[in-house]
Amino acid sequence: MRVLGAVTVVALAAGLVAGLGLAPPEVTQGNVQRIMYLHVPSVWVAYVAFAVVFVASIAYLAKRADAADRLAHASAEVGVVFTGVTIATGSIWGKPTWGTWWTWDARLTSVSILFVMYLGYLLLRGMIDDRERGARYAAVLGIVAAFNIPLVHFSVIWWRTLHQPPSLMTPGPAMPRVIITALLVNFVAFSLLYVYFVAKRVHLLRREAEAAA
Amino acid sequence: MPDNWGFVLAAYGLAAVVLIGYWRMLVRRERDLEDRAGERSHAAPISGHPRSKPDSRTSIQ
Numbered sequence: 673m674r675v676l677g678a679v680t681v682v683a684l685a686a687g688l689v690a691g692l693g694l695a696p697p698e699v700t701q702g703n704v705q706r707i708m709y710l711h712v713p714s715v716w717v718a719y720v721a722f723a724v725v726f727v728a729s730i731a732y733l734a735k736r737a738d739a740a741d742r743l744a745h746a747s748a749e750v751g752v753v754f755t756g757v758t759i760a761t762g763s764i765w766g767k768p769t770w771g772t773w774w775t776w777d778a779r780l781t782s783v784s785i786l787f788v789m790y791l792g793y794l795l796l797r798g799m800i801d802d803r804e805r806g807a808r809y810a811a812v813l814g815i816v817a818a819f820n821i822p823l824v825h826f827s828v829i830w831w832r833t834l835h836q837p838p839s840l841m842t843p844g845p846a847m848p849r850v851i852i853t854a855l856l857v858n859f860v861a862f863s864l865l866y867v868y869f870v871a872k873r874v875h876l877l878r879r880e881a882e883a884a885a
Numbered sequence: 886m887p888d889n890w891g892f893v894l895a896a897y898g899l900a901a902v903v904l905i906g907y908w909r910m911l912v913r914r915e916r917d918l919e920d921r922a923g924e925r926s927h928a929a930p931i932s933g934h935p936r937s938k939p940d941s942r943t944s945i946q
Contacts, residue, residue: 692893704889707896714900753907757900764896768889865904872911879918 673871680868683861687713690854698851707765709854713862714758715783721751721866722790722821729814732807738881739874741807744814746873748793750866755787770834778827779835786824789817803881 691709698705728744731737762780763773774780793813800806828837 688897692897702889704892706893710896710900750907753903757903760899760903761896764892764899768892869907869911872915876911876915876918879915883918883922 673868673875676864676868676871680861680864683857683864687854687858687861690857695851695854696848701769704765704768707761709858711758711761711765712855713858714754714761716859717862717866718751718754718758718786719821719825720863721747721754721870722786722818724870725751725790725793725814726818729811732811733815738807741811742874742877742881743870744811745797745877746870748790748810748814749873750869752787752790752794753869754862754866755783755790759783759787775834777834778831779824779833782820782824782827786817786820789813789820793817 687709691706695706695709697703724747725744728740728747731740732744759780762783766775767773793810796813797806797810800809825838827833828835
């Protein structure tokens with residue numbers, strides 16, 4: 673765990689240097705576009721986290737394995753943290769570029785619904801005293817809530833939004849290599865941070881369960 | 886081209902506060918759990934009946 677933590681800190685430092693130092697300011701937005709190196713990896717981690725909740729919830733319902741339940745619980749919590757970071761950084765990015773902190777655009781609204789759904793998931797777990805019943809209800813919600821992920825991702829394509837469409841995977845003028853590299857470094861750093869947080873949280877949940885038994 | 890470094894620093898600062906805050910919460914909970922486990926192992930009697938505290942014993946007449 674310590675080694676993973678140390679590697680994560682190094683990767684985050686490299687991401688910070690790449691995003692704030694090495695990458696050039698964007699032609700139209702200027703320096704404020706540097707928020708992308710934080711905002712996009714955050715939402716990526718949130719997607720991965722909730723996809724893990726989906727898979728672990730199915731595994732729990734199929735096998736009633738406590739390890740799958742702990743993984744779903746930990747991943748949902750970390751996903752909520754990263755969704756919060758995504759919304760907050762997006763709002764800060766929106767003010768200088770769109771002229772507003774918030775607008776009820778399809779992407780912003782759908783990601784807020786995602787955030788509230790998984791916050792509800794965590795509240796549900798905390799509200800039910802019977803551990804097995806709580807885990808079962810949470811698994812069902814973890815599966816249902818995951819259907820919101822494609823809705824969030826494709827909202828910018830399906831509806832006319834203020835939020836820009838995905839720029840990495842769509843055909844068009846190629847992004848400068850230095851921008852893509854800085855983004856990739858931050859993707860790796862945030863993914864490592866996700867693994868570190870989930871591993872630590874799963875370990876904590878296991879020890880809490882052992883102490884309660 | 887506008888500068889807007891203030892917005893960039895606000896975004897990075899806020900993210901750092903949230904992520905470091907979450908990490909600190911995990912570390913604190915882990916430490917609390919270790920403390921409780923330590924207390925429990927100290928409180929448990931080794932074997933047989935627990936001994937009474939000296940000040941609760943009555944003196945022999």
